[in-house]
Amino acid sequence: MNKIRSNESKTLGLYIHIPFCKSKCLYCDFNSFAGMEMLIEPYFNALKKEIELYAGRLEDCLVKTIFIGGGTPSFVDAAFISDLLHICERNFTLKKDTEISMEANPGTLSREKLETYMKAGINRLSIGLQAWQNKMLKFIGRIHTVEEFLDNFRQARDEGFKNINIDLIFGLPGQTMADWKETVDSVAGLNPEHVSCYSLKIEKDTPFWEMLETGKISQAEDEMDREMYYYAKEKFNGKGMKHYEISNFAYPGFECEHNLIYWKAEEYIGIGAGSHSYINGERYNNVYDICRYIKEVTNGIIPLENVERIDFRDRVSEFIILGLRLIEGISTVEFRKKFGCDISDIYGRQLLKLTERGLIEQKGNNIMLTGKGLDLANQVFIEFV
Ligand code: SF4
Known part of the structure; x- marks a missing residue:
């Protein structure tokens, strides 16, 4: 790979993928795996190596956002995350007030972990809640309860996190309008700075797809899906949050800068298995397979595939x-x-x-x-x- 010079703005976003989860949610088609704990350490060594491989090539670039996503980044030992950020700081030029986001799931968080994240420089936490009913959480394969989410949310506030996103899903099988109202109202009551509301799309190769095919579950009616969307929109707008993207709401000044890079078609680099990059007119992704990713990066190669030149x-x-x-x-x-x-x-x-x-x-x-x-x-x- 040649040296990369970010053209136009000379700033870019950095995405780092952590593909480990405690267990797989039934609707999830992300590049994430359960039961792969033995690969965590070699994977983080490979991430470090990939960052170093990029460092010499990202000349003159200023990293304006870092997003650690997954998978469940909060599942791994917090020291891995902290080391990773130190390596980023050593190898890249970061903007003074770089937005550093991390995804976290209740059931894998603790006060100690939150304290480590805060010390490491993470200034935006994105917590996956999805629904407010324990029965629903269990049904969709989440590992946590609403009570655990509440504990973690309060712990995060106590540790000083002033920019928190909560992820929600609507249109879940069996979810009633009353369930969704309870979810939205309860979340609004917590005053997070940012909320993402995604309409469930049942993807192929997920247990939900299989259940849909065999008639065990059904997709929400369009009318209900829209009604749920409008309810969230009205509620969060009413709280003074700005509906700034189809699925996202934020108080002014708390829009996710990293995701804005994607929506504004600006440049970004993805580190880790299956992560995507868009830089210098080219789009590509790293291989999805964790073992192959570790092996190739350890041998000094960034394992790219689907390299595509983007024409005018x-x-x-x-x-x-x-x-x-x-x-x-x-x-x-x-x-x-x-x-x-x-x-x-x-x-x-x-x-x-x-x-x-x-x-x-x-x-x-x-x-x-x-x-x-x-x-x-x-x-x-x-x-x-
Ligand atoms: S926690 Fe997130 S990444 Fe992991 S299986 Fe569930 S939805 Fe997928």
């Missing part, structure tokens, strides 16, 4: 599709600056059609989804593929 048309298309996920939409001024032409020069016909169907609108210099467009976002995105 793809860059334009990605900028629009990702940018329309943001409630403020895409700026026509930024578009011209980035691509040297007007958005209507390329997509004039599509923009007109979507405006006539009431799915997008223009306010000032921004083009965004309408309320109807938010519900039918996939129909909008397909026009730009």
Whole structure:
């Protein structure tokens, strides 16, 4: 691999993948594994090596966000996380106020771990709660109870975490509107700075897919799914949180900077098995298999696959599709600056059609989804593929 110079902004996001979980949730198709504890130490050694391999190549780059995701990063010994961040600091130039996020799951957290994370520099915690009913948590394969979540949330506050996200899922099999209201109301009552609400999509190769195929569970009706979405939107907006992306709410100033990098089609590097990168006009991912990842990195090779050169048309298309996920939409001024032409020069016909169907609108210099467009976002995105 050649030296990488981040073009345009000279800043980038760093994603680090920790693929270990205590057990697998029934809906999960992420690159995460249970029962692989014996690989934790060699995996972290490989992460360290991959960071060092990148370090010499990321000349002039400023890391503005770090996101440690998974899997369950809080499942492993906190010292691994702390060492990992020291290695990042030693090898990369970090922005003074770098946002450093980590995903954590109740049932794997403790006060001691939280204290270590805080000391290591983690300043944003993303806790996976998903639902407020213990019966539901058990049914979807989560390892924790609501009480454990509450303990961890309070411990995190006591340890000084001032930027906490809570992840929720709606449209779960058997989830009633009353369940969802209880989840949203209880979470709103805790005043987290950020909430993510994802509509469940049952993916292939998950136990839920099998259960769906055999009629053991059914997918939530569209109408119910939308009703749940509107409820969350109204509740969190009512609390003064900004609905800033299709699935995300935050108090002003607490939007996730790392995820904004993805939605604004800016550059990022992914470290770890199966992580994705987008830099210098190329998109690629590391191999997904943990053992192969460890072996190749240990031999001094970053095991890339699916390396794809992104041409002008793809860059334009990605900028629009990702940018329309943001409630403020895409700026026509930024578009011209980035691509040297007007958005209507390329997509004039599509923009007109979507405006006539009431799915997008223009306010000032921004083009965004309408309320109807938010519900039918996939129909909008397909026009730009
Ligand atoms: S904790 Fe997260 S990554 Fe792990 S199995 Fe559950 S959903 Fe997947």
